[in-house]
Amino acid sequence: MFGELLAPQYLTWLLDGFLLTLVLSALACLFSTALGFPLCLARLSPRRLWSWPARAYLMVFRTTPLLIQLFFWYFGVTSLLPEDLVAWLNMPHEVALGPAHLEWPSFEFIAGLWGLTLYTSAFIAEEFRAGVASVRDEQRAAGLALGLKPAQVWRYVILPQALRTALPPLLGQYMNALKNSSLAMAIGLAELSYASRQVETETFKTFQAFGIATLLYIATIAVIEVIGQMLQQRKRFRRGVI
Amino acid sequence: MNRTDGASFMNWKTMKKLTALTALALAVVSGLAHADRLEDIKKAGVLRVAAFDSNPPFGFxxxxxxxxxxxxxxxxxxxxxxxGVKLQLQPTNPANRVPLLVANKVDLVLANFTITPERAEQVNFSIPYFASGQQFIVKKGTLKSQEDLNGWRVGVDKGTVNEGVLRKKFPGAKVVAYDDTPFAFTALRNGNVQAITQDGPKLIGLLANVPDRDKYEVPPFTISNDLIGVGIPKGETALTEFVDKTLLELEANGQAQKIYDSWFGPQTKTPLERLYKIGDKS
Structure with a gap:
């Protein structure tokens, strides 16, 4: 009914692409969480010196399409850089990590990771902020009244509750990051969507090529979903995340 | 009333014959309705054609x-x-040409569509109306010999034959595939890739509109020769015959040469000698 299966060679292409998708989105999630949290703190800061740049960042990155941002970093910015630097960025390099040799990622990967991270961090910062906003002001006041220092109020009163509220939408943002990574194929990054399109071009087995890619995306999202469910059912989580 | 009343009007044998006849008639009628796109086009008064919208001088x-x-x-x-019908154009990109035909979204594809045996399994092709070879654009003076390409980063269009040919001829090249040729050219301009490859006429057409075209060159060699045909839905024999016949007529009455000259003639920005004529043996 669905025609023949794909030859092993094409499955290898798809798996290579899948691996790249996983690495790209995992790194993007990691970096954008690390960036999103301080961004949220800056946005909440009563000092304008902190909050205004954060507002500007959030506005720019949340109001423009990711595809345009990727084009901007890959095509736009490189056209401004000096030629020698671009040539160096595009050259293969090797990074020696003790006995292991790591191959320097392609420039497409760097640009894709950079663009995806900056974009996702803006959304993650807002999810954190929504979590913090869910803790009523009275709790902060009560904490201070009990003699806690402001930093202690953050650590023991606000953050545990804020993170608990923010976790489900945060996981939603991770899922978005995984799906958004497919846009990196527009800048020539050979991730899963790119690979499925390439397999389709070579084999004309449209259903199989896109079907397998779809299943791989669904499976990965399902794993994130299961992790989220497991976390939320833990007793410790229900009392507060940290 | 009795349930067998209707059947008692004729005997069993006549019934059987009639059923067979009806089935045959249905098959013929539905066969006509489905298989002849040419009639459908004439009836609708509209010819739906997929063409490129950013590949001068083929479609832009x-x-x-x-x-x-x-x-x-x-x-x-x-x-x-x-x-004698209206033309309705549908913009397409290289990778969508086969799906558009297979899904019946268009009647014909005229989008620099290279004839290949793999594609011919999915769609019908007319006789070729154009021939072109795959060439490269590089920054002037950078490519010393063809072999250099084996270590280079080379940009191609996603979903084109060019990609496969490049991989076969230069297995050492690092292939980066972009959505279309303008993107690939931007990447060359920025230095993300050192060469881009496409059919020669398309490269010349692209360069014609570039302000700093003196910085680039198309080295004088081809790595393949492609025949370009009209893509037609699979099994549409009447439509295929019509397209073939019309193309030969256009060559015979000089209109094909006129069309060629208006895009590649000596007066144009993209002069290219016409080596292939419709009806030539490939």
């Missing part, structure tokens, strides 16, 4: 008229005129 949006123009479009117009 003309800045003055804001319409899709080009060599492919001129042939599409000639086919629609011959049929």
């Amino acid at each position: 949006v003309d800045p003055q008229s804001k319409q899709i123009e080009g060599l492919d479009v001129d042939y599409a117009k000639a086919l629609a005129d011959k049929l």
Whole structure:
């Protein structure tokens, strides 16, 4: 009914692409969480010196399409850089990590990771902020009244509750990051969507090529979903995340 | 009333014959309705053609008229005129050409569509109306010999034959695939890739509109020769015959040469000698 299966060679292409998708989105999630949290703190800061740049960042990155941002970093910015630097960025390099040799990622990967991270961090910062906003002001006041220092109020009163509220939408943002990574194929990054399109071009087995890619995306999202469910059912989580 | 009343009007044998006849008639009628796209086009009064909208001079949006123009479009117009129907153009990219035909979204594809045995399993092709070879654009003076390409980063269009040919001829090249040729060219300009590859006429057409075209060159060698045909839905014999016949007529009455000259003639920005004529043995 669905025609023949794909030859092993094409499955290898798809798996290579899948691996790249996983690495790209995992790194993007990691970096954008690390960036999103301080961004949220800056946005909440009563000092304008902190909050205004954060507002500007959030506005720019949340109001423009990711595809345009990727084009901007890959095509736009490189056209401004000096030629020698671009040539160096595009050259293969090797990074020696003790006995292991790591191959320097392609420039497409760097640009894709950079663009995806900056974009996702803006959304993650807002999810954190929504979590913090869910803790009523009275709790902060009560904490201070009990003699806690402001930093202690953050650590023991606000953050545990804020993170608990923010976790489900945060996981939603991770899922978005995984799906958004497919846009990196527009800048020539050979991730899963790119690979499925390439397999389709070579084999004309449209259903199989896109079907397998779809299943791989669904499976990965399902794993994130299961992790989220497991976390939320833990007793410790229900009392507060940290 | 008795349930067998109706059946008692005729005997069993006549019934059987009638059923067979009806089935046959149905098969013929539905066969006609499904298999003959040519009739459908004439009835609808519209010929739906997929063409490129950013690949000068084959199909591109003309800045003055804001319409899709080009060599492919001129042939599409000639086919629609011959049929006496309206032409409706649908912009496409290289990777969507086969799916558009398979999904019946268009009647014909005239989008620099290279004839290959793999594609011919999915769609019908007319006789070739154009031939072109795959060439490269590089920054002037950078490519010393063809072999250099084996270590280079080379940009191609996603979903094209060019990608496969490049991988086969230069297995050492690092292939980076972009959505279309303008993107690939931007990447070359920025230094993300050192060469881009496409059919020669398309590269010349692209360079013609580049302000700093003196910095680039198309080295004088081809790595393949492609025959370009009209893509037609699989099994549409009447439509295929019509397209073939019309193309030969266009060559015979000089209109094909006229179309060619208006895009690649000596007066144009992209002069290229016409080596292939419709009806030539490939």
